[in-house]
Structures are given as structure tokens and as C-alpha cells.
Amino acid sequence: MxxxxxxxxxxxxxxxxxxxxxxxxxxxxxxxxxxxxxxxxxxxxxxxxxxxxxxxxxxxxxxxxxxxxxxxxxxxxxxxxxxxxxxxxxxxxxxxxxxxxxxxxxxxxxxxxxxxxxxxxxxxxxxxxxxxxxxxxxxxxxxxxxxxxxxxxxxxxxxxxxxICDSANSAQRAVARWAGVPVETVVTELFGLNHLSFTRSAVVAGSDLLPDALADDAFLNSSVQRVFEPDVVRRQGMWLNEYLYYFFHAEKAVASFRNASRGEEIRALNERLLPRLQTAGDPGAALDLYFDYERERSASYMRGANGSRTAAVHPDDGEGYAGVALDVIGALSGGRRVRTGLNVANAGAIEDLRDGDVVEVNCHVDACGIQPVHFGRMPERQSYLVQSVKNYERLAVEAIRKRDRELAVDALVAHPLVLSYSRARPLVDRYLEAHAAYTTGWA
Missing domain, CATH: 3.40.50.720 (NAD(P)-binding Rossmann-like Domain)
Structure with missing residues (x-):
């Protein structure tokens, strides 16, 4: 291979x-x-x-x-x-x-x-x-x-x-750790979009453990759920993808990036790493420097989110993106069948979205391909946000494929975090100007 x-x-x-x-x-x-x-x-x-x-x-x-x-x-x-x-x-x-x-x-x-x-x-x-x-x-x-x-x-x-997104399966891993069971014994119900997904249940041996887990402060504080106030998670009644922080605490998220954006943090980390790798002397020493960098970068993940809560998050043990991808590769190549959260065409899995919409859902993967698991209709409380962002995604992809400036403006107006022509127009104009090397042919 x-x-x-x-x-x-x-x-x-x-x-x-x-x-x-x-x-x-x-x-x-x-x-x-x-x-x-x-x-x-x-x-x-x-x-x-x-x-x-x-x-x-x-x-x-x-x-x-x-x-x-x-x-x-x-x-x-x-x-x-x-x-x-x-x-x-x-x-x-x-x-x-x-x-x-x-x-x-x-x-x-x-x-x-x-x-x-x-x-x-x-x-x-x-x-x-x-x-x-x-x-x-x-x-x-x-x-x-x-x-x-x-x-x-x-x-x-x-x-x-x-x-592939490793956060799609974070509820499964967190519940497995909390319950002290193998991760493959936890069967979750995942629905939504990339970085906008919810996990409705986490079943082990026929019992849904998620309600009890969400009621446990220690569980919330030892997982990425700590970025939310506990009552927000419990009112939703589901495991929340951590990127929902940017919707549920929007003004706090904007304020947290004022002094230094995440990109600026990573650039500072990279600017320290690259010269050290070049002068390390041998590959073994360079590799040690590299893993020190990765630990520092991982420790700063979403550091600005709800920063007043300081309980440590359990380190990820699922090999991140690579682990999900390699599970999929193994199954598609004829290995054991796996169930995992992926971004695929909906094909009827979520009934209130279109068949051609790419969604984030559980899938069965084997040598025959990737099959999304049927979920049904989304709960109303979560559906409104998923539907709104999916509408934006359809418009945004069409605008980029057609290189259509006005459609791009319409897309950003549809996004819940923009919602204004007076913001969307300058955003599109400035992005097209800033990235002129990548945006030739835009009308």
C-alpha cells in the first residue's frame, strides 16, 4: 500500500x-x-x-x-x-x-x-x-x-x-475514560456538521451513560466540555463539540483573540521551532525538540475559551486525526469493520438535511465503503443552528466554485456569526484583496 x-x-x-x-x-x-x-x-x-x-x-x-x-x-x-x-x-x-x-x-x-x-x-x-x-x-x-x-x-x-476530524469522536473517548471501559464498547449518536456537532447518547451494554456523565462536574472539567459553563452543557443535554463555544459564547470568543489570535500564537511557536530543528545537529535531537513543541502547542489548544476555569483537560489518547484516518484506511482495505464519526454526504442519515449535504455523523466503514448511520430528525433545539450554518455552507461552496463575489456576500450574511451586509461586504472585499494570489477570476 x-x-x-x-x-x-x-x-x-x-x-x-x-x-x-x-x-x-x-x-x-x-x-x-x-x-x-x-x-x-x-x-x-x-x-x-x-x-x-x-x-x-x-x-x-x-x-x-x-x-x-x-x-x-x-x-x-x-x-x-x-x-x-x-x-x-x-x-x-x-x-x-x-x-x-x-x-x-x-x-x-x-x-x-x-x-x-x-x-x-x-x-x-x-x-x-x-x-x-x-x-x-x-x-x-x-x-x-x-x-x-x-x-x-x-x-x-x-x-x-x-x-476527517478527531473532535467528532471525542465524546466516545471521554465517556470510555470516565466509565473505565474500552472505547470500542461505547456507541454514540453523533449528528451535525464539522465543528458544529452534538452527541446525543453514549451507550454501553444497552445503557446510555451520557446523562450521568454530564451531571458529573469531574467529567466536565476533565474533558473539552470545560470550555462551556456547566449549565450550558446541561441545558443542551448533550455532549457539545468544543467549537460550539464560538457560537454559545460569541462575544467572549471575539474578546479573547483581541491581544493575540490563535494564528499569532502558533506562528510564535513555529518561529522558535524551525531554527532549532535546523541547528539540532542530528535527527534524534531534532525529534526531541519536535515533540516538546507538540506538547506545548497541544497544551495551548483553545486556551482563551472560558479561561477562568483551570482544571486540566485529559490528554487525547486517540491519535487525533491520524488515528481516525488510519482506522478508516484499515477498514476500507479489508480489515475489521469500524464505526466512527466522519464528514460524508448525508444520504438520508439526518432526515431534515438534504441527501447531498456533507454532515458529521457516525459511519460504518468496511471493504465495501463508507455508510452513514441513520440518525433521524434532529432535536429542535440543536436543529436551528445546524440548519442555519448548513445554509451558509451551501452558499459559500457555490460562491467559491463559481468565484462569485455577491454570492459570497450572501453566504456570510447567512452565517449566524456575521448576519449583516454591512459586515459581509467589507469582509469579502478585504479577503479577496488580501489573498489576491489565490483569488484570480473572482467577479
Whole structure:
């Protein structure tokens, strides 16, 4: 099996490589090809990945290239994890939004739209290359905003595609830890959209443990639910995707980014890491520096959210995005069937959304493909927000595919975190100007 990692020069690429190497024998992995347009970072993180290969002893070839055609030729699975515009593009997205008085977070609202207008065309170009060079391969997308990118892929007819987000399965892992049971014994009911999902139940041996878990302050404080006030979680009566913080505490979220946006925090971390890697002296020392960086970055995740509550969050033990992707790869390749939360075409799973809408739901995955699990109608309290944001997503993807400025304005007006032409028009104008290298042909 050949895995192609598009964006293999990204800072988090070695984490994916490490997880893949640990499962190499199980999934029949022969080669991981790291591809990136940034040759300097590809060299740095390719060296770290090869050092991991030596330590794991899996006998997997780790190759690097700046040519997409080389990476895609013969690939069985293609992982896309790119950031067009880099970290400076993310910071521009955040700052433009904050200047206009709205959230600039990179996966939702104005910031999510700005990233999508760069990410969607790039991912579609890779998908078209795949159609020529590896037409039977699956495209597994990590690139943000994952829901919008995956929607664009389906709208363009690329059906062997799936969006991955580790937060889709966080309720399952948290309840398993709280109950002291294996994670695979917890069966959840997940519904919604990427970074806008809810978990209605978490059943173990026929009993729903979620109500008791949500009633336990220790459970809330040891999980990502700590970003919300406890009464907010309990009034909703469900596990909340942590990104719902940006909707349920919108003004606090905007205020928390005023002094330093998340992009600016990450750029500062990266600016310390990269020179150290270049002067580390040997790959082993560089790898130690890299894992120190990852621990620091993970510890700062959503640090500004509800910062008055200081209880530590249990570290993730599910290998993040990589673990979900590799579970899917193993199942599609003929391994054991898995049930996991994914971003896929709805196909009737959520009855009050369209069949072609990309949603975040539980799916069964095996050698026959990916099948969303039927959920039914969404509860009214949660449905209003999901429906509103899905309407925005449909408009945003159409606007980006057509390069239509006025439709883009309509999309942002429809988003619950913008809701105003007087904000949406300058947002679209400034984003198109700031990212002119990626927005040629916009009307």
C-alpha cells in the first residue's frame, strides 16, 4: 500500500507518519510519500519522519517530493493536509475579521470562509489529478475547513472522499475514560456538521451513560466540555463539540483573540521551532525538540475559551486525526469493520438535511465503503443552528466554485456569526484583496 501525504512538509506531518508506522503491518503499508510545495520544510519534516521510520523499524519506505504527480502515481490513499497561504494567511483571516468586529477562527464564520476560498480550489486541483493518476484511490481530507472542503469535493463529483476530524469522536473517548471501559464498547449518536456537532447518547451494554456523565462536574472539567459553563452543557443535554463555544459564547470568543489570535500564537511557536530543528545537529535531537513543541502547542489548544476555569483537560489518547484516518484506511482495505464519526454526504442519515449535504455523523466503514448511520430528525433545539450554518455552507461552496463575489456576500450574511451586509461586504472585499494570489477570476 502507498499512502501519499499532500502537505507532507507541514509541522504535524511527523505525527501522522508515527501513527502510520505503528500500524504498517496491520494495513499492509509499503510507502509513505510526503509531498509539499515548500521544499525547505519538506526537508526538515521529511528527516524527522525518516528518523521515526528508523526507530519504529517498520520497513516502510518514506519518500519525499515537491511534485504532486510523483506522490499520486500509484497511491492507494491520499491524505490532504494543506494550508494555502501559510500561517500568515491564517493571521490575515483572523485580523480582518476582528477589525470588522466578528470572529476570525479558521474553521467557522468569516475566517472559515477566507480559508475555504484558498483551500477548496487547491484540493479540487489535487482531486482532478487523482482522477487521472490514481482513480481508485480514496481522498481523506484533513484540510480545514473540513466540512466545506469535503462538500466541494462531493459537489464536483468526487465520491471517493471523506472528511476527517478527531473532535467528532471525542465524546466516545471521554465517556470510555470516565466509565473505565474500552472505547470500542461505547456507541454514540453523533449528528451535525464539522465543528458544529452534538452527541446525543453514549451507550454501553444497552445503557446510555451520557446523562450521568454530564451531571458529573469531574467529567466536565476533565474533558473539552470545560470550555462551556456547566449549565450550558446541561441545558443542551448533550455532549457539545468544543467549537460550539464560538457560537454559545460569541462575544467572549471575539474578546479573547483581541491581544493575540490563535494564528499569532502558533506562528510564535513555529518561529522558535524551525531554527532549532535546523541547528539540532542530528535527527534524534531534532525529534526531541519536535515533540516538546507538540506538547506545548497541544497544551495551548483553545486556551482563551472560558479561561477562568483551570482544571486540566485529559490528554487525547486517540491519535487525533491520524488515528481516525488510519482506522478508516484499515477498514476500507479489508480489515475489521469500524464505526466512527466522519464528514460524508448525508444520504438520508439526518432526515431534515438534504441527501447531498456533507454532515458529521457516525459511519460504518468496511471493504465495501463508507455508510452513514441513520440518525433521524434532529432535536429542535440543536436543529436551528445546524440548519442555519448548513445554509451558509451551501452558499459559500457555490460562491467559491463559481468565484462569485455577491454570492459570497450572501453566504456570510447567512452565517449566524456575521448576519449583516454591512459586515459581509467589507469582509469579502478585504479577503479577496488580501489573498489576491489565490483569488484570480473572482467577479
Amino acid at each position: 502507498k499512502l501519499a501525504l499532500i502537505g507532507g512538509g507541514g509541522i504535524r506531518a511527523p505525527l501522522f507518519v508515527q501513527s502510520a508506522l505503528r500500524r504498517a503491518a496491520h494495513i499492509g503499508l509499503d510507502e509513505i510519500c510526503l509531498m509539499d510545495v515548500d521544499a525547505r520544510q519538506l526537508e526538515l519534516f521529511g528527516a524527522l519522519s525518516r528518523e521515526l521510520g528508523g526507530r519504529e523499524g517498520a520497513g516502510v519506505a518514506i519518500t519525499t517530493t515537491t511534485q504532486a504527480a510523483v506522490a499520486l502515481t500509484g497511491a492507494d490513499f491520499v491524505i490532504t493536509t494543506i494550508r494555502p497561504g501559510g500561517i500568515d494567511g491564517r493571521i490575515a483571516d483572523e485580523r480582518i475579521a476582528l477589525d470588522i468586529g466578528v470572529l476570525g477562527q479558521e474553521t467557522t464564520g468569516a475566517g472559515g470562509f477566507a480559508m475555504a476560498l484558498r483551500s477548496i480550489p487547491a484540493i479540487l486541483d489535487y482531486a482532478r489529478l487523482m482522477a487521472d493518476l490514481c482513480p481508485d484511490a480514496w481522498l481523506i481530507n484533513f484540510t480545514n475547513p473540513a466540512g466545506l472542503v469535503t462538500q466541494a469535493l462531493y459537489d464536483e463529483g468526487f465520491e471517493r472522499a471523506v472528511g
